[in-house]
Each structure stands twice: as C-alpha cells, then as structure tokens.
Amino acid sequence: MTAQIGRLPAPAVRRIDYGVFVVLSRLVAIIALVVVLAILSPQFLTWGNASNVLRQASLQFLMAAGLTLVVLTGGIDLAIGAILGLAACLSAALISQGHLVWGIVAGLSAGLAAGSVNGLLVTVGRIPPFIATYGMLWIAHGLGYVFMKGEVIYGLPDGFRLIGAGFVWGIPVPVVIAVVLLVVLHVMLHGTVLGRAIYAIGGNPNAARLSGMPVRPRLIIVYALSGVLSGFAALIVIARVNAADASIGEDLLLPAIATVCLGGTSLFGGVGGIAGTAIGALILALVVNGMNLLGVQTFWQSGVMGAIILISVLADQVGGARLIGKRS
Amino acid sequence: MTETTLHPQLIQRSAALEILKNAPGAFYLLALIGIVLAFGTPGFFTVANLTNVALQVAVLSIVALGMTLVILTEGIDLSLGPVLGLCGVAASLMVVAGYPLIGAVAVAIGIGVTSGLLNGSLIAAAGLPPFIVTLGTFGIAQSIATVLTRGDSVVQLPAYYRWFNDGVFLAVPVPIWATAAVFAVTWILLYRTKFGRYVFAIGGNRQALKLAGTYVNVYHIAVYVYAGVLTAVASFIMTARMNAAHPTIGVGLEFDAIAAVILGGTSFEKGHGGIAGTIVGALAVGVLRNGLNLLEVGTEWQVAIVGVVIITAVGLDSIRGLNT
Numbered sequence: 084m085t086a087q088i089g090r091l092p093a094p095a096v097r098r099i100d101y102g103v104f105v106v107l108s109r110l111v112a113i114i115a116l117v118v119v120l121a122i123l124s125p126q127f128l129t130w131g132n133a134s135n136v137l138r139q140a141s142l143q144f145l146m147a148a149g150l151t152l153v154v155l156t157g158g159i160d161l162a163i164g165a166i167l168g169l170a171a172c173l174s175a176a177l178i179s180q181g182h183l184v185w186g187i188v189a190g191l192s193a194g195l196a197a198g199s200v201n202g203l204l205v206t207v208g209r210i211p212p213f214i215a216t217y218g219m220l221w222i223a224h225g226l227g228y229v230f231m232k233g234e235v236i237y238g239l240p241d242g243f244r245l246i247g248a249g250f251v252w253g254i255p256v257p258v259v260i261a262v263v264l265l266v267v268l269h270v271m272l273h274g275t276v277l278g279r280a281i282y283a284i285g286g287n288p289n290a291a292r293l294s295g296m297p298v299r300p301r302l303i304i305v306y307a308l309s310g311v312l313s314g315f316a317a318l319i320v321i322a323r324v325n326a327a328d329a330s331i332g333e334d335l336l337l338p339a340i341a342t343v344c345l346g347g348t349s350l351f352g353g354v355g356g357i358a359g360t361a362i363g364a365l366i367l368a369l370v371v372n373g374m375n376l377l378g379v380q381t382f383w384q385s386g387v388m389g390a391i392i393l394i395s396v397l398a399d400q401v402g403g404a405r406l407i408g409k410r411s
Numbered sequence: 412m413t414e415t416t417l418h419p420q421l422i423q424r425s426a427a428l429e430i431l432k433n434a435p436g437a438f439y440l441l442a443l444i445g446i447v448l449a450f451g452t453p454g455f456f457t458v459a460n461l462t463n464v465a466l467q468v469a470v471l472s473i474v475a476l477g478m479t480l481v482i483l484t485e486g487i488d489l490s491l492g493p494v495l496g497l498c499g500v501a502a503s504l505m506v507v508a509g510y511p512l513i514g515a516v517a518v519a520i521g522i523g524v525t526s527g528l529l530n531g532s533l534i535a536a537a538g539l540p541p542f543i544v545t546l547g548t549f550g551i552a553q554s555i556a557t558v559l560t561r562g563d564s565v566v567q568l569p570a571y572y573r574w575f576n577d578g579v580f581l582a583v584p585v586p587i588w589a590t591a592a593v594f595a596v597t598w599i600l601l602y603r604t605k606f607g608r609y610v611f612a613i614g615g616n617r618q619a620l621k622l623a624g625t626y627v628n629v630y631h632i633a634v635y636v637y638a639g640v641l642t643a644v645a646s647f648i649m650t651a652r653m654n655a656a657h658p659t660i661g662v663g664l665e666f667d668a669i670a671a672v673i674l675g676g677t678s679f680e681k682g683h684g685g686i687a688g689t690i691v692g693a694l695a696v697g698v699l700r701n702g703l704n705l706l707e708v709g710t711e712w713q714v715a716i717v718g719v720v721i722i723t724a725v726g727l728d729s730i731r732g733l734n735t
Contacts (some may be wrong), residue, residue, distance in 0.1 A: 213726075337549075350539075389550025397537055
C-alpha cells in the first residue's frame with residue numbers, strides 16, 4: 084500500500100526525466116559534431132563558417148516552426164515545402180516587378196489560404212492530416228508550376244534582400260528574425276490559451292473536447308498558422324537566394340521534418356516544444372555544413388535526412404520509453 | 412455484403428440502393444469521368460486507348476494492391492515510389508553491365524524485401540508512426556537511387572527488357588497478366604490464409620491479437636515486405652515502359668497508389684476495405700490522368716487536379732461515413 088502511494092508522483096518526475104534525456108542527447112550530438120568537424124576540417128572553426136551555420140540553422144528553423152505547432156497537436160503538415168514554393172513564386176513575381184508590399188501580402192496570403200484549407204480538411208472534412216496535407220502538397224506544387232510556366236525569376240531589389248542576406252551588427256538578419264520568432268512562439272505556446280490548447284489537443288484530443296475546448300477552431304488556426312509561417316519562410320528564402328522557380332520548395336519537406344524530430348517533439352503529439360526545434364535546426368545545419376566542408380555529394384543529402392529522421396525518432400522512442408516507463 | 416437486421420423483404424427492395432450508397436467514391440468518380448470523356452473526346456472509347464489505359468494502370472494497380480494491405484493495418488507506406496525508382500535503377504544497371512536478368516530480378520526483389528523489413532520492424536516492433544518511418548526510407552531510397560546513377564538515367568537497356576511492357580501472351584499484354592496474377596495472389600493471401608485474417612485483425616484490434624498470443628510483429632512486418640516486393644515487380648514494367656530507368660521514375664506514384672486505395676473504399680481506420688475496390692480505384696486514377704491527357708490539360712494542372720479530386724473523394728467518403 085505505502086509503496087503504491089509512494090509511487091504516485093512518479094510520472095511527473097519521469098516526464099522531466101524525458102525532457103532531460105532529450106536535451107542531454109542533443110547537447111551530446113552538438114558537441115560531438117563540433118569536435119569531429121573541428122578536427123576534420125580546418126575551415127570549420129572560423130567566424131565566417133560559424134555565421135554560415137547560424138544562418139542555415141535559422142532558415143531551417145523558420146521552415147520547421149509551423150510544422151512544430153502542427154506536430155504538437157498530434158497532426159502533420161506534409162504540404163509546408165510545397166506551400167513555401169508556391170508562396171515564393173507569387174512573392175518573387177510581384178516583388179521583382181517593384182510591388183514590394185503586394186508581393187509580401189501575396190506570399191503570406193497564399194500560405195494562409197493553403198493552411199486554412201488544410202485545417203478545414205482535417206477538422207470539418209475529417210480527413211487524416213497526412214492524407215489531407217499530402218493532397219495539398221500536390222495541389223500547391225501543381226499551382227506553382229502552372230504559375231511559373233517553367234520560368235525562373237531572379238534579381239530582387241536590394242532593400243528586400245536585406246531580410247535574407249543582410250547583417251545587423253555582424254549578425255545575419257535571418258538569425259535575428261529566427262530568434263524573435265522563437266521567443267514569440269515560445270511565449271505563445273506556454274503563455275496563451277491557444278498554446279495550452281495545442282498541448283491539450285496533442286495530449287488527449289477527447290479530453291480536450293470533453294472539457295469544452297473548441298478543438299476544431301483551434302486546429303484550423305494551427306494549420307493556418309503553419310501555412311502563414313511557410314509563406315513567411317518563403318520571403319526569407321527568396322531574399323537569401325535572390326531567385327525563385329517552381330521547384331524551390333521541393334526538397335524542403337524532409338529537412339523540416341528531420342528538424343522537428345531532432346528537436347524531440349513527439350510525433351504522437353503533446354510533448355516537446357519550439358525550443359527543441361531550434362536545437363534541431365542547429366544540429367541539422369551542422370550536419371549539412373559538415374557534409375559540404377567534407378565534400379560529400381549533394382545526392383546523399385536526402386538519404387542523410389531520412390536516416391536522421393529514423394534515428395532520432397527511434398532514439399526518443401527507445402530512450403524515452405524507458406524513462407517514461409510506457410510505450411505509446 | 413453488409414450486415415443488416417432489416418426484414419428480408421426490405422433488404423430485397425433496397426438492395427440496389429444499398430449498393431449505391433455503400434459504393435466507394437471510385438465507382439462514382441469512374442462513372443463521372445467515363446461520361447465526361449465519352450462526350451468530350453471521341454478518342455476515349457477506342458480499343459487502342461482503353462488498352463493504353465490498362466497498361467498505364469498496371470504499375471499503379473500492382474503498387475496499390477500492396478498499399479491496400481499496408482493501409483488495412485492502419486499504416487501507410489510513402490516510400491513505395493522511391494523504392495520503385497531504386498529497384499528500377501539497380502536492376503537496369505545490372506542488366507546493362509551484362510549480368511543475367513535473373514540476378515537483376517533477385518536484386519530488385521531483395522531491395523523491396525529490405526525496405527519492407529526496415530519499414531516493418533521500425534513500425535511494428537519499435538512502434539513508430541508509419542508515415543514518419545516511411546518518409547525516412549523515402550529519403551534514403553531516393554538518395555541511393557540518385558547516387559547509383561549520379562542523377563542520370565540508365566539507358567540502352569537490352570531489347571528483351573521491353574518484353575515486360577510490350578510482350579503479349581495469349582493475346583493479352585504482359586502487364587495485364589502481371590496485374591491479374593498479383594491480384595490473384597493477393598486475393599488468396601488476404602481472404603484464404605491466416606496472414607490475411609491477421610492483416611484485417613491488426614487494423615481492427617492489434618492489441619487483442621497480441622493478447623491472443625499471436626506473433627503480431629511477424630505478420631505486421633510481412634505486410635510491409637509484401638508491399639516492397641510488389642513494388643519491385645512493378646518496377647520492371649515501369650522501366651520497360653519508359654525504356655530507361657531514372658531515380659525519380661516513381662516519384663508521386665505512392666500518392667496515386669494511396670489515392671487508388673482510398674477511392675476504392677479502404678479506410679485508414681479499423682481494417683475496413685478490400686482489394687477489389689483498389690483495382691477500381693486504380694482505374695479511376697488512371698482514367699482521370701488519361702482523360703486529362705486526352706483533353707490536353709497540362710501536366711502541371713493535372714497534378715493539382717488529381718490532388719483536388721482525391722481530397723474531395725476522400726472527404727466525401729468520410730462525410731458519408733465510409734471512412735472514419
């Protein structure tokens with residue numbers, strides 16, 4: 084009897100253990116990567132390269148931020164890359180013709196529209212998230228190609244390019260933007276009704292519904308937010324590469340999912356957070372940077388992303404299950 | 412077909428209506444496209460075009476049959492498209508390098524089995540979500556295929572290779588024989604063996620099956636292996652059809668296959684569905700693509716239109732209460 088009563092608070096303690104496990108394993112991964120790369124490549128520990136890694140990490144974070152919110156609700160958004168591509172094309176077309184404000188509005192609205200449709204399909208349409216967003220992937224992809232007709236847009240105004248390629252006191256602008264977004268989303272997740280709803284829906288959707296939470300409207304907002312953030316990331320990406328074509332978002336889905344997985348956010352929902360995604364983005368940027376420095380063929384990148392997804396999810400499942408003491 | 416407690420006479424009267432009500436979206440979609448095409452394009456209902464459709468649908472049907480089993484277990488396999496590309500590239504490289512065909516076939520099947528084992532064990536034994544695991548293998552298979560060919564196509568396949576697509580046996584093209592054979596084997600496996608009953612049971616109530624003392628994991632992994640093997644089989648038809656192997660040859664095929672399965676009335680939940688619907692679903696997707704070609708709709712629009720049609724069909728099915 085006493086033993087059982089004594090065991091009661093255990094789950095809470097073990098949950099913290101799981102968080103510690105995730106943070107520690109990522110810290111070890113970062114240190115290991117830095118040490119190995121510093122030994123293998125003399126260029127790694129230079130200020131220029133560090134700034135490169137940080138910029139790469141911030142772009143990675145921007146692309147995975149919206150996805151993190153969706154995954155926290157127990158859903159998935161496979162359309163983020165394609166939405167980013169479509170938004171990038173629309174924005175680049177308008178901005179390159181001098182309509183700066185309209186270009187930004189178009190990119191963000193395209194993201195908002197596609198994301199809202201995803202949300203409606205998942206909630207009102209009752210379509211499983213991965214099939215609804217996978218359908219949206221092909222729709223956005225197709226529309227991007229229809230809009231571009233195989234053309235490439237390049238040469239964006241310098242003022243606009245600042246948000247992707249500029250510096251503030253020596254720090255790349257995307258890094259500043261990513262840090263601001265990280266703080267905003269962290270506060271949103273832990274200090275607002277919407278944030279608590281996201282965790283509640285991911286933890287137990289039925290309990291959330293039965294406790295009177297408006298689950299469907301909240302879910303629609305989350306998918307819409309994911310779309311808007313993809314549109315926002317599109318602006319930074321085109322400002323950085325100074326060009327856009329219809330295929331710009333094609334290879335961005337796997338890295339974004341890898342970032343979220345590396346960040347320790349559970350794919351079953353309810354566990355994790357946006358800070359983890361920032362750590363995941365840093366690890367991924369280090370891996371990509373290392374591959375570039377060591378001259379690994381780019382053909383291998385999607386394979387490495389796939390392997391990272393499998394390994395990080397498996398490690399959290401095995402390691403995390405042992406600590407939490409149960410398997411989902 | 413459906414269990415109902417209605418009075419026999421009532422069942423008699425409403426049987427036709429009942430069938431219409433329960434028919435999966437694929438039947439309606441197929442009928443609708445058929446009518447549109449019959450009026451819109453004179454070239455559709457010709458033997459030549461219909462044979463063409465059947466040939467186009469063969470690869471999709473074979474992959475979709477494997478996908479049906481996966482989805483019946485409440486799973487998904489996004490890696491089948493890139494795995495098809497990898498099988499095609501590996502087998503083609505071997506025959507071009509002069510190895511005998513049997514070796515190439517063994518390698519392709521081996522790749523299908525390996526990816527199935529990887530997917531299956533991570534999903535069944537480690538309990539990871541299917542779409543994330545198969546997205547991981549998606550990336551890996553895509554990468555290996557690209558590395559093998561350095562991003563190029565494998566061309567100058569030996570002449571006999573085309574037999575997989577162009578060959579005719581007893582007046583029926585080889586791809587159609589292959590589809591029929593795969594359908595027959597899958598039908599027997601699914602409806603006449605213990606494996607088949609367990610496939611439905613894993614989707615219906617995996618926990619109960621486990622508690623009953625079954626080696627659930629073995630059967631669960633076997634489902635992904637079977638899907639991988641069928642994809643390897645389909646890769647030969649696909650490669651012969653293109654007369655070349657390219658790493659991205661299968662990209663998007665997994666989406667068409669999922670669409671065929673869902674349009675065919677197989678549900679993502681609780682192991683509801685079957686393989687007969689999948690064939691109709693594959694025909695619907697194939698005819699839709701063929702029809703859009705005949706109507707001279709550009710590839711870019713086709714991709715978007717297929718996406719819309721599929722989401723609509725799945726949504727309608729789910730609202731009608733067939734799925735979920």
